[in-house]
Amino acid sequence: MIDLSVNLAGIQLKNPTILASGIMGVSASSLKFVEENGAGAVTIKSIGHNERFGHHNPTVYAWEKGIHNAVGLSNPGIDGSKDKIQKSIKILKIPFIGSMFADTISNFVMVAEKMAVLKPAIIELNLSCPNTADDLGRMYASDVKMTYDVISSVKKVVGNIPLFAKLTADVTDITEIGKSAESAGADGLTAINTVSGINIDTKLKRPILTNKVGGLSGPAIRPIGVRAVYNLYKAVKIPIIGTGGINTGEDAIEFIMAGATAVGIGSGIYYRGIDIFKKVTTEIEEFMKKEGYNSIEEMRGVAHKN
Amino acid sequence: MNTEKPLILPIKNIITENERVKTFVFEYEMDFAPGQFVMTWIPGYDEKPFGLVSRVPGEFMITVAAVGESSKALHNMNVGDLVGFRGPFGSTFSLPEAGSIALIAGGYGMASLFNLAKEAREKGIDVHVFLGARTKEELLYLDWMKELGAILHVSTDDGSEGYKGFNVQVFSDVILAKAGIQTGSPNGVGDDKVIFTKAYTVGPEIMEMKVADICYQNNIPFEVSLERYMKCGIGICGSCSVDPVGWRMCAEGPVIDGEKLKQITEFGKYHRTASGKVENYPWNKD
Numbered sequence: 108m109i110d111l112s113v114n115l116a117g118i119q120l121k122n123p124t125i126l127a128s129g130i131m132g133v134s135a136s137s138l139k140f141v142e143e144n145g146a147g148a149v150t151i152k153s154i155g156h157n158e159r160f161g162h163h164n165p166t167v168y169a170w171e172k173g174i175h176n177a178v179g180l181s182n183p184g185i186d187g188s189k190d191k192i193q194k195s196i197k198i199l200k201i202p203f204i205g206s207m208f209a210d211t212i213s214n215f216v217m218v219a220e221k222m223a224v225l226k227p228a229i230i231e232l233n234l235s236c237p238n239t240a241d242d243l244g245r246m247y248a249s250d251v252k253m254t255y256d257v258i259s260s261v262k263k264v265v266g267n268i269p270l271f272a273k274l275t276a277d278v279t280d281i282t283e284i285g286k287s288a289e290s291a292g293a294d295g296l297t298a299i300n301t302v303s304g305i306n307i308d309t310k311l312k313r314p315i316l317t318n319k320v321g322g323l324s325g326p327a328i329r330p331i332g333v334r335a336v337y338n339l340y341k342a343v344k345i346p347i348i349g350t351g352g353i354n355t356g357e358d359a360i361e362f363i364m365a366g367a368t369a370v371g372i373g374s375g376i377y378y379r380g381i382d383i384f385k386k387v388t389t390e391i392e393e394f395m396k397k398e399g400y401n402s403i404e405e406m407r408g409v410a411h412k413n
Numbered sequence: 414m415n416t417e418k419p420l421i422l423p424i425k426n427i428i429t430e431n432e433r434v435k436t437f438v439f440e441y442e443m444d445f446a447p448g449q450f451v452m453t454w455i456p457g458y459d460e461k462p463f464g465l466v467s468r469v470p471g472e473f474m475i476t477v478a479a480v481g482e483s484s485k486a487l488h489n490m491n492v493g494d495l496v497g498f499r500g501p502f503g504s505t506f507s508l509p510e511a512g513s514i515a516l517i518a519g520g521y522g523m524a525s526l527f528n529l530a531k532e533a534r535e536k537g538i539d540v541h542v543f544l545g546a547r548t549k550e551e552l553l554y555l556d557w558m559k560e561l562g563a564i565l566h567v568s569t570d571d572g573s574e575g576y577k578g579f580n581v582q583v584f585s586d587v588i589l590a591k592a593g594i595q596t597g598s599p600n601g602v603g604d605d606k607v608i609f610t611k612a613y614t615v616g617p618e619i620m621e622m623k624v625a626d627i628c629y630q631n632n633i634p635f636e637v638s639l640e641r642y643m644k645c646g647i648g649i650c651g652s653c654s655v656d657p658v659g660w661r662m663c664a665e666g667p668v669i670d671g672e673k674l675k676q677i678t679e680f681g682k683y684h685r686t687a688s689g690k691v692e693n694y695p696w697n698k699d
Contacts, residue, residue, distance in 0.1 A: 140659025164460035167645035
């Protein structure tokens with residue numbers, strides 16, 4: 108009997124696929140739609156300290172090797188999102204992950220406190236949005252000390268809700284950031300966020316995104332994500348959600364073999380449809396059957412042995 | 414056209430429809446089906462969804478009212494200036510095999526319905542168009558619809574052309590007249606007695622709501638195009654998902670059939686803004 112379930116920092120998932128933050132997570136209905144399509148857990152689009160409308164379009168488009176976006180963390184703010192979070196938790200049968208961000212540490216604490224009251228299964232700190240430097244400043248996850256300070260402060264107000272930190276590969280050494288997060292009390296890591304990039308339209312002679320810089324996702328970044336998870340797995344003991352360009356069961360297994368406990372899926376919805384969660388789970392199961400694995404656990408980190 | 418990076422095209426021709434509305438023509442064979450839209454990039458301003466129109470092969474058009482910053486910027490552009498397109502995106506209208514269809518269009522809705530009318534006429538289906546606008550000047554595509562051989566039922570708010578009142582009223586009057594019910598209304602007099610095989614509506618949501626009610630009451634199958642705030646157009650951002658089913662109006666929509674519409678409880682009540690916050694329609698007192 109093949110067991111597809113995973114235990115993620117004490118939270119039980121029926122399968123390892125998680126809807127990544129920023130994708131489809133605008134409403135409770137949208138998250139429910141993703142659940143119906145097979146996800147093991149879902150992440151809400153990051154909620155911040157105040158309402159944001161994001162950048163003007165173009166904010167998202169597909170290019171030859173992936174998706175490129177600079178939405179700009181649009182969200183109704185934590186006070187305007189209370190109903191949505193409550194409703195999501197109420198109608199979902201799978202774990203709900205509350206993604207959040209803020210500008211200052213005190214606002215991080217304020218948002219986390221308000222979110223913790225609503226009892227999400229996990230709180231994920233988005234410390235690595237590459238598209239909001241103009242008004243939110245430098246990414247917290249670009250610096251060891253900033254990462255430590257924000258996580259240790261938030262950790263004090265979230266009680267026993269597992270706290271994850273979403274990291275970026277756009278740093279000299281992601282393992283230093285990962286270790287800092289772990290020592291500050293993070294219960295898990297999510298790696299990686301989108302990778303910063305620019306595409307220029309040569310006819311218009313200007314960057315395509317209104318924000319010019321945006322985060323690359325999709326197949327182009329998968330090896331970058333696998334490398335990050337591979338190195339983090341060696342550096343920390345806390346579980347990792349591996350994210351970045353997962354389109355197939357094999358892609359997910361790469362991340363699991365690198366050391367991920369669960370996998371985030373986002374852009375893959377564009378490539379394989381909303382039911383990608385079902386498809387990937389089925390493909391993982393088929394692989395396990397063929398290769399003689401009985402549990403996800405048995406595959407975790409095996410790439411480190413060879 | 415694929416759905417990848419924006420396709421950049423020069424404006425081939427600009428048709429001034431009236432003081433506020435212009436139609437922009439582009440030379441490109443856009444492979445779309447009636448009801449689909451393109452994300453239209455006005456460089457330096459914004460990117461917005463517009464219904465696709467094509468009258469002749471090798472050309473497509475969008476019709477745009479100057480209502481916001483980006484549409485005003487587009488209005489200020491000239492022939493030869495460059496615009497970007499992603500698409501076509503979204504679900505499509507479907508025609509019956511034969512019979513008589515009703516198109517109920519308000520605002521700029523006619524843009525999304527033009528090619529449906531064209532295809533229907535090519536299949537030999539009778540097309541009744543209930544075209545409503547505030548004034549005579551704002552009636553869109555009137556000559557083009559006549560050219561197709563559509564049966565026009567025109568109404569204006571100020572009575573400057575056709576029936577003085579709403580197109581929804583005309584639609585209702587014609588249905589009653591077809592059913593042989595005397596209403597005393599001038600609408601539908603002398604019309605044939607064939608009840609519509611199917612109806613299609615695009616326009617302000619309050620109008621679409623009323624059309625939906627009339628169709629449910631008279632058991633007329635129908636399709637509606639539902640507009641929601643869009644960012645990606647490719648089904649991943651979730652901005653245009655509707656309650657409580659979560660369907661994306663850029664993927665499962667914008668064209669929704671009457672039976673499925675019953676499941677979209679936010680229809681006619683509220684929508685979401687660019688931040689994702691719920692905003693009630695002014696007439697919704699729930």
